[in-house]
Amino acid sequence: MIQLVPRSGNAPLWQIATPVLAVLATMLVGGLIFGLMGYDPVAAIRTIFWDPLFGPASGYSRPQLLVKAAPLILIASGLAIGFRAGIWNIGAEGQYIIGAITGAAVALALYPLEAWWLFPLMVAAGMAGGWAWGMIPALLRNWFGASEILVSLMLVYVAQRVAAWMAFGPMRNPQGMGFPGSRNLQQYPSAANPELIAGTGAHWGVVAAAFAVLATWLLMSRHIRGFHIRAAGTAPRAARFAGVNPATLVAFCLGLSGALAGAAGLFEVAGPAGQITDRIGVGYGFTAIIVAFLGRLHPVGILLAGLLLALTYIGGELAQLTMGLPAATVQVFQGMLLFFLLGFDLLTRFQIRRRITA
Amino acid sequence: MMIDPLSVFLVLLGAATPILFAALGELVAERAGVLNLGVEGMMITGALAGFAAAYASGNPFLGFATAAVAGAAISLLFAALTQVFLSNQVASGLALTLFGLGLAAMLGKPFEGVRAPVMPAGPLRINWIVWLGLVMVPAIWWFLNRTRRGLILRAVGENHDAAHALGYNVRLTRLAAIAFGGAMAGIGGAFISIATVLQWTEGMTAGAGWIALAIVVFSNWTAPGVLAGAWLFGGVTVLQLRLQAAGVAVPVQLLSMAPYLATIIVLVAMSARQKFSRRAGGAAPGSLGTNFHALR
Numbered sequence: 308m309i310q311l312v313p314r315s316g317n318a319p320l321w322q323i324a325t326p327v328l329a330v331l332a333t334m335l336v337g338g339l340i341f342g343l344m345g346y347d348p349v350a351a352i353r354t355i356f357w358d359p360l361f362g363p364a365s366g367y368s369r370p371q372l373l374v375k376a377a378p379l380i381l382i383a384s385g386l387a388i389g390f391r392a393g394i395w396n397i398g399a400e401g402q403y404i405i406g407a408i409t410g411a412a413v414a415l416a417l418y419p420l421e422a423w424w425l426f427p428l429m430v431a432a433g434m435a436g437g438w439a440w441g442m443i444p445a446l447l448r449n450w451f452g453a454s455e456i457l458v459s460l461m462l463v464y465v466a467q468r469v470a471a472w473m474a475f476g477p478m479r480n481p482q483g484m485g486f487p488g489s490r491n492l493q494q495y496p497s498a499a500n501p502e503l504i505a506g507t508g509a510h511w512g513v514v515a516a517a518f519a520v521l522a523t524w525l526l527m528s529r530h531i532r533g534f535h536i537r538a539a540g541t542a543p544r545a546a547r548f549a550g551v552n553p554a555t556l557v558a559f560c561l562g563l564s565g566a567l568a569g570a571a572g573l574f575e576v577a578g579p580a581g582q583i584t585d586r587i588g589v590g591y592g593f594t595a596i597i598v599a600f601l602g603r604l605h606p607v608g609i610l611l612a613g614l615l616l617a618l619t620y621i622g623g624e625l626a627q628l629t630m631g632l633p634a635a636t637v638q639v640f641q642g643m644l645l646f647f648l649l650g651f652d653l654l655t656r657f658q659i660r661r662r663i664t665a
Numbered sequence: 666m667m668i669d670p671l672s673v674f675l676v677l678l679g680a681a682t683p684i685l686f687a688a689l690g691e692l693v694a695e696r697a698g699v700l701n702l703g704v705e706g707m708m709i710t711g712a713l714a715g716f717a718a719a720y721a722s723g724n725p726f727l728g729f730a731t732a733a734v735a736g737a738a739i740s741l742l743f744a745a746l747t748q749v750f751l752s753n754q755v756a757s758g759l760a761l762t763l764f765g766l767g768l769a770a771m772l773g774k775p776f777e778g779v780r781a782p783v784m785p786a787g788p789l790r791i792n793w794i795v796w797l798g799l800v801m802v803p804a805i806w807w808f809l810n811r812t813r814r815g816l817i818l819r820a821v822g823e824n825h826d827a828a829h830a831l832g833y834n835v836r837l838t839r840l841a842a843i844a845f846g847g848a849m850a851g852i853g854g855a856f857i858s859i860a861t862v863l864q865w866t867e868g869m870t871a872g873a874g875w876i877a878l879a880i881v882v883f884s885n886w887t888a889p890g891v892l893a894g895a896w897l898f899g900g901v902t903v904l905q906l907r908l909q910a911a912g913v914a915v916p917v918q919l920l921s922m923a924p925y926l927a928t929i930i931v932l933v934a935m936s937a938r939q940k941f942s943r944r945a946g947g948a949a950p951g952s953l954g955t956n957f958h959a960l961r
């Protein structure tokens with residue numbers, strides 16, 4: 308008979324091993340599903356996980372890795388801080404969309420002014436927009452006790468409709484011959500977020516993501532607020548006695564993750580996406596939740612997990628082109644990854660022992 | 666413009682039905698102490714499986730039965746994670762939603778652009794499934810409040826350690842509650858694809874599962890409260906559609922925010938009432954969202 312015994316410590320070896328196990332299990336079961344669907348499983352897994360980096364077309368796809376990883380890492384860094392404290396912001400997708408809109412609004416309002424300070428101002432506006440959108444669930448939770456999970460998620464649907472309204476209404480390009488969508492910021496030099504080093508895909512969002520990893524690591528390991536967050540997550544009552552104000556933490560975590568998601572949205576709309584359309588939200592906000600968990604809510608882990616999930620995006624597109632796999636395959640993979648990770652997590656929290664019967 | 670109140674009510678009933686089913690299912694799961702955020706994923710699974718079965722067989726009722734089975738089947742993934750592997754319920758529910766949305770989008774491609782078979786109208790020109798939903802409200806109330814099994818289920822949800830000490834099987838009770846919630850969410854999803862839209866499109870549940878979760882809070886964890894919440898939501902939806910059709914000078918995109926904003930408002934109002942009432946947290950089950958691990 309098997310028995311689960313809770314661990315007293317936090318099994319550092321398993322902390323690192325379980326994400327790796329989860330990835331391997333996802334590949335295995337994913338391959339099985341491809342086989343059942345009538346595709347060559349080995350070729351499919353190779354196309355998704357190997358070819359984007361080392362395959363024949365990798366010259367195009369390699370820079371895409373940073374382009375896709377930057378928003379994921381930026382958003383997940385913020386989310387992980389809240390998740391550590393038991394504050395569940397699952398509406399990052401909405402904060403990302405609003406950040407893109409408020410950031411782009413600055414550029415569109417000042418068009419065609421050229422000035423060095425325009426882009427920094429847009430970043431500030433994007434972060435402010437995301438922060439404000441994140442503060443809605445924070446304040447509603449602090450004042451009325453409303454679940455931040457449900458409110459932040461509902462606000463994603465509201466944000467999507469705001470984006471559609473902007474694309475068809477106030478922000479529509481006056482020279483766009485009636486097509487929906489704003490002016491293209493890539494063609495507006497002061498507002499554009501271009502590739503900084505040719506051939507790498509690195510734009511300002513990548514710089515910001517690297518900075519976010521460093522800053523959140525410092526916050527969580529060296530700053531008193533990071534200590535409060537960790538305390539509130541592991542022992543809420545003890546944290547309260549130690550003088551941690553839960554309402555402040557809620558506002559801080561939702562505000563910070565909102566601001567980072569807003570920044571990610573701005574870098575995307577000024578760079579790879581180029582314009583506000585009704586499809587500005589592509590799901591980074593949801594995938595970032597998986598990135599945060601796969602990275603064990605740790606900044607370095609999030610960096611690696613962000614790169615891996617970016618790889619599945621690019622590999623998924625490649626498999627769609629070359630093998631005709633459905634576009635949603637990536638989503639299935641990402642969902643499966645989270646399932647396996649949560650399942651294997653048992654090993655970090657419990658020891659498996661044979662029950663000794665007397 | 667003449668508005669016939671009866672026809673408005675009939676539209677409201679239809680608009681409320683998917684939410685009603687999903688929220689009743691989630692109600693039972695939450696009364697057993699399980700917070701399943703995977704409702705959206707189970708609904709979309711039911712929407713696809715039900716539509717596929719109805720389309721292939723030409724029988725819409727077979728579609729609903731298939732949707733119930735599919736919803737329950739996918740909910741078992743969540744059940745395995747939370748009841749066997751003792752994973753965090755919030756994270757596992759999210760995983761179920763993300764996975765369900767992806768799986769349905771992947772498998773649904775062949776069913777795009779075809780139409781569902783026509784459903785025969787039930788008594789009083791009201792859809793049979795709408796009737797079923799209305800019957801489920803008193804049935805679930807009766808089960809929870811007047812039967813022995815319902816009492817055990819509530820005990821498990823209020824205090825799983827005490828229920829375990831009394832000899833009740835916490836895991837099995839929760840497993841059954843999760844599967845029932847999955848089946849109900851599946852039927853709710855299938856109502857959207859088979860009876861409302863009559864087609865399959867990717868992501869067609871559009872947040873209905875999340876609204877259902879909010880309705881359960883709104884209901885203060887009672888079946889009649891769920892009905893009230895679902896009708897309120899149906900009313901807002903109908904009103905919004907009427908205003909769109911009447912050509913009100915407000916952009917369509919802003920009008921279509923109404924159901925989500927209304928959900929936030931009722932959630933906030935109800936949470937405030939529960940926060941400032943005598944019993945903190947309202948009637949929320951005591952063990953809601955926490956996992957049970959028996960050491961002996």
